[in-house]
Amino acid sequence: MADLRFGFRLDHVPGFVADAVLGDTIFEVLSGLRDGRRLRAALVDMARAADAEWVKHVVLVLDRPRITVTRLREEWNGARSVFRPDLFDRLAIAVRDEAGWDGIPSAPDSSQQAVIEQILNHEGPWTVTHARGSANASQDILRLLVHQWLLGKGPATIKWLMKTSGYSYPTVAKGVDQLGFYLKRDRGGVELKQFPRDEWIRLLAVSDAARQTVRFTDRSGQPRSPVSLMRRLRQLRRTDIAVGGIWGAAHYHPDLDLVGNPRLDLSLHSKKANADYGFVQRLDPGLEQTTSRGEAATLVIHLVRRRESLFEPSDEGSPWADPVECLLDLHEARLEAQARDFLRSFTATRAAALTRGQGQ
Amino acid sequence: MRLVAPAVVLGEIARAVPADCRENIIIIGSLAAGYHFFGSDPAMMVRTKDADCLLSPRSRALSAGVDITERLFQERWRFRADERWRQPGNASTPDAALPAVRLNPPNTADWFIELLAVPASRADEGPQWTRIETAFGHFGLRSFRFLSLAAFEPIATPLGIHVARPDLMALANLLEHPAVWPETMSGVVGDREIKRSNKDLGRVLAIARLTIGKNEDALLDWPAHWMSALRRLFPEDWRELASRCGHGLRELLAGPDDLDEARHTCEFGLLALQAPTAEQLRLAGLRLLQDAIDPLEQLAREA
Numbered sequence: 001m002a003d004l005r006f007g008f009r010l011d012h013v014p015g016f017v018a019d020a021v022l023g024d025t026i027f028e029v030l031s032g033l034r035d036g037r038r039l040r041a042a043l044v045d046m047a048r049a050a051d052a053e054w055v056k057h058v059v060l061v062l063d064r065p066r067i068t069v070t071r072l073r074e075e076w077n078g079a080r081s082v083f084r085p086d087l088f089d090r091l092a093i094a095v096r097d098e099a100g101w102d103g104i105p106s107a108p109d110s111s112q113q114a115v116i117e118q119i120l121n122h123e124g125p126w127t128v129t130h131a132r133g134s135a136n137a138s139q140d141i142l143r144l145l146v147h148q149w150l151l152g153k154g155p156a157t158i159k160w161l162m163k164t165s166g167y168s169y170p171t172v173a174k175g176v177d178q179l180g181f182y183l184k185r186d187r188g189g190v191e192l193k194q195f196p197r198d199e200w201i202r203l204l205a206v207s208d209a210a211r212q213t214v215r216f217t218d219r220s221g222q223p224r225s226p227v228s229l230m231r232r233l234r235q236l237r238r239t240d241i242a243v244g245g246i247w248g249a250a251h252y253h254p255d256l257d258l259v260g261n262p263r264l265d266l267s268l269h270s271k272k273a274n275a276d277y278g279f280v281q282r283l284d285p286g287l288e289q290t291t292s293r294g295e296a297a298t299l300v301i302h303l304v305r306r307r308e309s310l311f312e313p314s315d316e317g318s319p320w321a322d323p324v325e326c327l328l329d330l331h332e333a334r335l336e337a338q339a340r341d342f343l344r345s346f347t348a349t350r351a352a353a354l355t356r357g358q359g360q
Numbered sequence: 361m362r363l364v365a366p367a368v369v370l371g372e373i374a375r376a377v378p379a380d381c382r383e384n385i386i387i388i389g390s391l392a393a394g395y396h397f398f399g400s401d402p403a404m405m406v407r408t409k410d411a412d413c414l415l416s417p418r419s420r421a422l423s424a425g426v427d428i429t430e431r432l433f434q435e436r437w438r439f440r441a442d443e444r445w446r447q448p449g450n451a452s453t454p455d456a457a458l459p460a461v462r463l464n465p466p467n468t469a470d471w472f473i474e475l476l477a478v479p480a481s482r483a484d485e486g487p488q489w490t491r492i493e494t495a496f497g498h499f500g501l502r503s504f505r506f507l508s509l510a511a512f513e514p515i516a517t518p519l520g521i522h523v524a525r526p527d528l529m530a531l532a533n534l535l536e537h538p539a540v541w542p543e544t545m546s547g548v549v550g551d552r553e554i555k556r557s558n559k560d561l562g563r564v565l566a567i568a569r570l571t572i573g574k575n576e577d578a579l580l581d582w583p584a585h586w587m588s589a590l591r592r593l594f595p596e597d598w599r600e601l602a603s604r605c606g607h608g609l610r611e612l613l614a615g616p617d618d619l620d621e622a623r624h625t626c627e628f629g630l631l632a633l634q635a636p637t638a639e640q641l642r643l644a645g646l647r648l649l650q651d652a653i654d655p656l657e658q659l660a661r662e663a
């Protein structure tokens with residue numbers, strides 16, 4: 001039996017990453033679908049995904065949709081008239097909600113249900129849309145676009161923004177619209193024209209709340225160094241906790257000045273309403289959470305709530321937080337000089353890349 | 361108890377004992393730990409009244425005990441009488457009633473030397489007394505089962521005598537107290553009556569804290585060294601010993617009154633000049649459990 005593979009990149013659809021693939025079947029998951037526009041966009045993506053010789057089935061899994069099956073059938077029948085029949089015949093919708101299973105053209109059988117359960121368990125109930133406000137959504141979209149801009153990734157598609165953030169189409173579209181002044185639309189995606197300073201400053205002002213930052217201070221009288229904490233973190237082999245702050249920044253730009261860094265910044269990727277900080281005691285039993293900004297923090301943890309962490313894997317045992325998180329960490333730690341140097345290093349890299357591109 | 365500089369006391373002992381006995385002396389206890397952590401800095405002091413000298417190896421311990429005792433008496437060191445032992449023993453003194461070799465230096469009563477011996481057998485569970493006959497009377501050399509750990513790979517000093525490794529002294533104390541026993545010490549510490557277990561386990565916490573102060577990750581190296589010593593010295597039952605080495609400490613950390621007694625002994629001992637709070641001492645204990653004791657117990661389970 002073929003293995004279930006998650007996050008499968010489809011070579012025949014540039015930029016498309018399927019949620020899961022099993023043999024000749026592609027699965028795409030949408031949670032909490034609430035509008036026909038998003039469904040129609042998904043059906044288009046599915047048809048494109050189906051257009052390869054090896055693909056026999058493309059299943060759109062709707063987890064607890066907010067629209068009725070009757071409405072789904074209307075959209076389905078509408079799509080039938082415009083899609084190529086050979087592609088449309090490969091498509092199916094599976095619906096799972098509190099009432100059980102349903103589907104179009106038919107509900108999945110028990111073996112398909114088992115596979116879909118496995119996929120849904122892997123995807124997790126990512127409910128950012130409902131758990132967080134629209135202000136947070138805008139900031140999350142901003143962070144994603146800055147991420148793409150810093151790393152010179154080019155335009156981000158709405159689909160990528162949805163998949164990475166976990167937000168629905170309307171939320172992402174609204175977040176993108178709010179950044180309109182800074183954006184250029186290209187190759188089916190959006191991209192920042194420049195670093196969005198005003199929006200960034202606004203983000204910094206609410207960064208603590210937006211990232212649900214938690215601080216830990218030493219109570220032993222013998223504070224452990226960031227290096228020791230990092231060494232112990234790596235022994236835990238946790239892929240959901242990334243090293244950020246100045247150590248993360250130095251990973252991206254090794255010339256960064258590390259002098260005078262008394263704390264470790266970590267990013268914790270968590271979908272739980274109440275994040276689990278139990279691992280802190282494994283790093284050091286001498287650490288205790290503090291809400292006082294007057295106390296020196298030895299360890300600072302920021303939550304990453306979006307669906308994809310964007311952590312960069314590392315052979316050393318712990319991934320690196322993405323550069324946007326690192327930049328926010330530097331500002332939060334009042335390491336303004338290092339933050340400026342860090343941002344400039346990306347700007348310089350981008351400028352050099354553009355110059356090379358124009359010269360060719 | 362007075363504040364003494366470990367390096368000064370060790371120098372005085374080394375000068376007084378016969379040269380050919382120095383290599384048989386291993387300083388243990390708070391003076392050894394103080395010398396290890398504070399080095400030759402005479403400004404760094406510990407509060408103690410006894411300089412415990414462990415005689416090793418066993419084959420030389422008794423003759424060295426005689427030679428050292430006689431030399432010190434000749435150098436005008438004085439028998440330290442107390443309520444239990446008013447004078448040296450003689451041929452008619454029962455073994456169980458023999459006084460320990462406890463001698464004050466000629467110029468001070470602030471501290472005294474006590475001679476101990478490594479145990480004759482790995483199986484000796486409780487304290488053992490071995491008679492030595494000297495020109496100045498009969499004495500007993502005390503041995504405890506886990507003193508052999510303090511004699512394992514001791515650290516040589518420029519003075520010619522050795523000091524025990526702090527991690528192995530800690531292990532010996534951990535093994536000696538698999539629970540917080542109710543027995544109290546014969547004298548008070550400061551003005552308080554203290555359980556013997558709390559004093560010895562408090563020493564473990566003090567050593568852990570000083571070790572962390574010197575190198576924040578040094579405790580991580582302890583389990584491997586502990587296992588090496590246990591396997592060598594207790595080849596038949598090292599697993600059982602390793603698996604219970606943290607029981608007493610966990611009990612101490614869970615009991616606020618016991619922990620406060622431990623803190624009190626640290627304040628009146630090894631940490632006299634940098635006394636921690638009870639909470640700081642508890643956190644040192646948690647770090648010790650996490651870095652050294654839990655891994656040793658795990659190694660024992662997996663072996």
